[in-house]
Amino acid sequence: MSTQPTTPLRQPLVAVAQLNKWYGTAHVLRNVSLDVAAHERVIVCGPSGSGKSTLLRCLNGLELHDSGRIVIEGTELTRTASALSVVRREVGMVFQSFNLFPHMTVLENCTLAPIRVRKLAQGEAKELAMTYLARVQLSAHAHKYPSELSGGEQQRVAIARALCMTPKVMLFDEPTSALDPEMIKEVLDIIIGLADTGMTMICVTHEMGFARRAADRIVFMDRGEIVEQGTPDQIFDSPSTDRLKVFLSRILHGQ
Amino acid sequence: MPEAPTVTILDGGMGRQLSRMGAPFRLPEWSALALIEAPQFVREAHAAFIHAGAQIITTNSYGLAPSRIGEGRFTQDGRRLADLSGRLARAAAASAATRVWVAGSLPPVFESYRPELFDVDRAPAILDVLVAGLAPHVDHWLIETQSSTAEAAVAIAAASRSGLPIWLSYTLRDEAGRLGPPELRSGETVERAVAFAIEHRVQAVLFNCSQPEVMDAAVRAALAVLVAGGSLDLRVGVYANAFVPEPLSDEPYAGISALRDDLTPDAYLEWASLWVRSGATIIGGCCGIGPEHITALRDRFR
Numbered sequence: 404m405s406t407q408p409t410t411p412l413r414q415p416l417v418a419v420a421q422l423n424k425w426y427g428t429a430h431v432l433r434n435v436s437l438d439v440a441a442h443e444r445v446i447v448c449g450p451s452g453s454g455k456s457t458l459l460r461c462l463n464g465l466e467l468h469d470s471g472r473i474v475i476e477g478t479e480l481t482r483t484a485s486a487l488s489v490v491r492r493e494v495g496m497v498f499q500s501f502n503l504f505p506h507m508t509v510l511e512n513c514t515l516a517p518i519r520v521r522k523l524a525q526g527e528a529k530e531l532a533m534t535y536l537a538r539v540q541l542s543a544h545a546h547k548y549p550s551e552l553s554g555g556e557q558q559r560v561a562i563a564r565a566l567c568m569t570p571k572v573m574l575f576d577e578p579t580s581a582l583d584p585e586m587i588k589e590v591l592d593i594i595i596g597l598a599d600t601g602m603t604m605i606c607v608t609h610e611m612g613f614a615r616r617a618a619d620r621i622v623f624m625d626r627g628e629i630v631e632q633g634t635p636d637q638i639f640d641s642p643s644t645d646r647l648k649v650f651l652s653r654i655l656h657g658q
Numbered sequence: 659m660p661e662a663p664t665v666t667i668l669d670g671g672m673g674r675q676l677s678r679m680g681a682p683f684r685l686p687e688w689s690a691l692a693l694i695e696a697p698q699f700v701r702e703a704h705a706a707f708i709h710a711g712a713q714i715i716t717t718n719s720y721g722l723a724p725s726r727i728g729e730g731r732f733t734q735d736g737r738r739l740a741d742l743s744g745r746l747a748r749a750a751a752a753s754a755a756t757r758v759w760v761a762g763s764l765p766p767v768f769e770s771y772r773p774e775l776f777d778v779d780r781a782p783a784i785l786d787v788l789v790a791g792l793a794p795h796v797d798h799w800l801i802e803t804q805s806s807t808a809e810a811a812v813a814i815a816a817a818s819r820s821g822l823p824i825w826l827s828y829t830l831r832d833e834a835g836r837l838g839p840p841e842l843r844s845g846e847t848v849e850r851a852v853a854f855a856i857e858h859r860v861q862a863v864l865f866n867c868s869q870p871e872v873m874d875a876a877v878r879a880a881l882a883v884l885v886a887g888g889s890l891d892l893r894v895g896v897y898a899n900a901f902v903p904e905p906l907s908d909e910p911y912a913g914i915s916a917l918r919d920d921l922t923p924d925a926y927l928e929w930a931s932l933w934v935r936s937g938a939t940i941i942g943g944c945c946g947i948g949p950e951h952i953t954a955l956r957d958r959f960r
Contacts (some may be wrong), residue, residue, distance in 0.1 A: 465881055467935045484939065485665045502886045516888030556838045561886060568888040620864040650842065 416441045416603050417462065417574055422471035424457060431457050432468065433628040436587040439572070442601045446614040449624035450650060455607045458624070459576050462605070463494040476536055492520075495570030499581045500551065501557040503564070510545040513564045521568065528567070535563040539593050555586030559593050566597075573597070575606040591617075600622075611654055615639060623647050665934055665959035668761075668897055668942020669707035669715045670952050674917070676703050676718075679946065690721025693739055694731075694893040697746060704750035708758055710949035711956025712942070715751060715758060716800055717792055718861050720765040725783060732784070740791025748795040761825065762796030764788055766803055770867070771829060773805035773844040778812060779798035798823040803867045803944075805829055806844035807854040814858050825940075826855050826896070827864035832872045834903035840876040847877045852883040856892060864895035867944040870921070870929040874936055881937040885956050895940025896933045898926075900947055917946040923954035930955055 415438035424432040432454050439445050447455045460466040462473060464480055464487045473480040480490045503512050511533035517523045523531070536542050539646040549557050558578060565573060575594065575602070591613045592629040598604060598617050608614060614621055614635065621638040623631045625646045642648045673689035681692035681699035692699045699701045702716045707715055719740050724732040727739075746764065746894050751758040765782040768775045798819040801824065804810040810826055828851050831841045840848040848865075855863040865876045873896045880894045903913040941959065943951050 406691055412951060463885060465878070465885060465937065482664075482934075488890055491885060495888075496885050498882055498886055500849065500882075502853065502883045504849065504887065506854070506857055512887075516890075519859070520891050564887065580828050 413437055416443075416476055417605070418472070418474040419458075419462070420472045421473075422458070422461065422462065422468050422473065424454075424466065424468050431627050432461070433626070435624075435627075435629055437622065437629065439603060439605060441571075441603050443603055444598045444617055444619045445605045446618040446620070447607045447624060447655075448609065448611070448614060448650075449630075450564045450653075452626075453624040456576050457624065459496075459574050459605065459607050461575060463491050463638070465496075471531060476634060492568065493571040494574060495565035495568055495572070496574045496576065497558070497561050497565055497578050499577045500573055501549070501554070501561040501581075503557055503560055508546050508548055509541065509552070509560050512549070512560060513567045514633040517567050531569075532563070534568050535566040536560075538566070539563045540594070551603060552657070553586060554582045555589045558582065558586075558590050562590075562593060562597070572603040572605065575605050576610070577609070577639045579608065579610060588651055610640075612652075623650065625650070664939060665955075666893075666895075666940045667711055667713050667952060667955050667959065668895070668940060669712035670710075670897075670943035670947040670949060671899065671945040672700075672703060672716065672718050672720065673949055674946050675706065676700065679703060679706075684936045686726050687841050688721040688726055689718055690727050690739070691741055693718055693746075693775070694727070694735075697742060700743070700746045704747055706949045707952055708750060708754045710952040711960065712952050713756075713758060714761050714942070715747050715795060715803075716761045716763045717735055717743040717747045717764045719788060719792060720802065720952070722788055723765060723767045725768055727958075734825075736784075736787040739793040740788045741795070742791075744792040745779075745793025749822060756911060758873055759797045759924075760795060761820075762789075762792040762798035763800055764801045764817060766805065766809060770803050771805060771843050773809060773842070776806065776809045778808065778947070781812045781945055782816060785813055789816050793820040794824065796822065798825060798861070800864075801826045803827065803829045804842070806842055807846055808844075809849055810837040810851075810854065811858070814860065816856070824858075824860045825862040825864060825895075826858075826860045827866045827897070830865055830868040830872050830876055832869040832903065834866070834905055840872060840879055848879040852880045853887070856887055856889045860892070862895055864897065864940060866901045869901070869903055870898040870926070871903075873929070874932050877933050877936040877938045893940055894938045895939050895942070897931070897942035897944045898929065899944040900949070901945060915945070921946070921951075923951045926951045927954045927958055931958065934959065 407447045417439040419437040422435040424573050435601045449455050514528040517528040554556050631647045676692045677683040682695045704715050747760045801813040900917045900921045902918045
């Protein structure tokens with residue numbers, strides 16, 4: 404599906420308004436506003452230090468914003484334990500590093516939080532985990548340990564593990580940056596497959612081919628602010644700001 | 659502005675508080691000496707931290723190991739002293755005006771900061787003595803200053819038999835000028851150590867007895883592991899020390915570390931605010947952090 408970039412069709416699932424954040428004197432997020440509709444696929448790109456990962460980490464309370472509002476499915480994200488736990492239940496996150504539990508099997512990695520946090524019965528959690536392991540095409544590896552898997556497979560387990568908490572929105576923070584080149588595609592294919600199921604997602608990445616294929620909307624950030632956003636065609640074929648043109652020429656031509 | 663966070667305040671460093679109050683205090687017994695020779699000081703130190711604003715006080719059982727009080731005394735008196743440290747903390751908590759919880763301290767049972775000296779065969783018997791003495795008096799365990807997951811695993815096994823909740827606290831590498839990723843003193847990554855904590859079903863993972871400078875990166879790494887793993891019910895905490903930074907060394911811990919003079923209550927509060935912003939919800943102090951620091955934390959966070 405596609406939505407007009409600036410006018411989501413319905414109440415946004417994620418609503419970010421006038422977000423500001425400082426690290427000491429460094430102004431790392433500047434009046435960032437971003438609404439994401441249910442089922443929308445948003446890719447955030449920009450040079451390192453542009454604030455894109457910080458924005459993502461603000462969305463589930465891993466970073467605290469200094470001013471502005473974040474509302475996820477009607478709940479404003481504050482630093483109170485109750486708001487944090489509500490929001491984090493709705494928001495799944497996949498990081499560069501996979502952070503799997505090394506002494507647990509793939510299946511145990513996926514069932515631990517559903518049993519512990521969602522209070523699912525063992526059988527129910529296992530069934531759910533096998534469903535999502537099938538979706539990331541790792542059913543056959545359910546009883547292996549993370550150390551027996553490749554980096555790409557481990558990241559796919561991390562995606563399945565996040566899905567087992569049945570989040571409303573998935574955040575991906577450079578999910579392929581820690582992978583060897585030959586493993587990047589298998590992970591991106593899984594993310595595209597997930598997008599095709601209608602999962603709402605916000606993904607920070609430098610993989611521009613993937614962005615073009617997967618995104619409803621691309622958001623370009625630089626120096627803490629959203630400089631430009633639009634459909635992949637708008638962003639890649641007719642960038643309107645010099646900052647985006649410079650970024651694209653660097654990243655597409657490897658300069 | 660986002661609302662104020664929900665933070666639980668721990669106490670500060672017991673040993674230095676005892677020393678400041680004039681209690682008998684020297685190596686190798688360290689904070690155990692007051693327990694042995696002058697237990698009224700221990701009770702008073704607990705009261706000072708409660709008065710300062712601590713919601714949780716920690717039993718003065720850190721020094722109860724054969725390496726500190728001697729093999730003979732530990733064998734003969736270890737359980738009685740553990741029981742006494744639990745009683746003193748419970749009595750102080752019971753006489754507080756507000757609800758105060760008692761955490762049972764399970765220390766490194768060989769040397770602090772020395773993961774290579776951990777003896778997996780001898781540790782369980784020592785820990786069993788501490789658990790047996792403390793269990794009747796405490797609300798939960800605080801397994802402290804753990805240098806490695808191997809060390810923590812044995813303490814968790816010993817504490818588990820009591821059925822009480824377990825909080826696990828790691829000490830981090832913090833040599834002068836340190837850069838780079840947060841690591842336990844064993845060299846294990848914080849990510850690995852937090853995954854271990856989740857696997858072992860502890861209720862909180864903390865970082866203690868390291869410089870404030872290395873704590874924020876550890877809190878952030880811990881939160882990332884918890885969020886990625888969906889284990890959102892596990893709390894993160896910090897209680898840093900006020901030791902003067904030292905070069906990385908393989909030498910044994912040679913004496914009583916000097917305390918830095920720049921960690922005033924206000925300065926410590928700034929560090930604590932950083933940790934809270936990064937997601938910590940349990941804050942206290944370790945060696946050299948006193949009641950005046952705890953009061954500053956209370957005034958900000960409660």
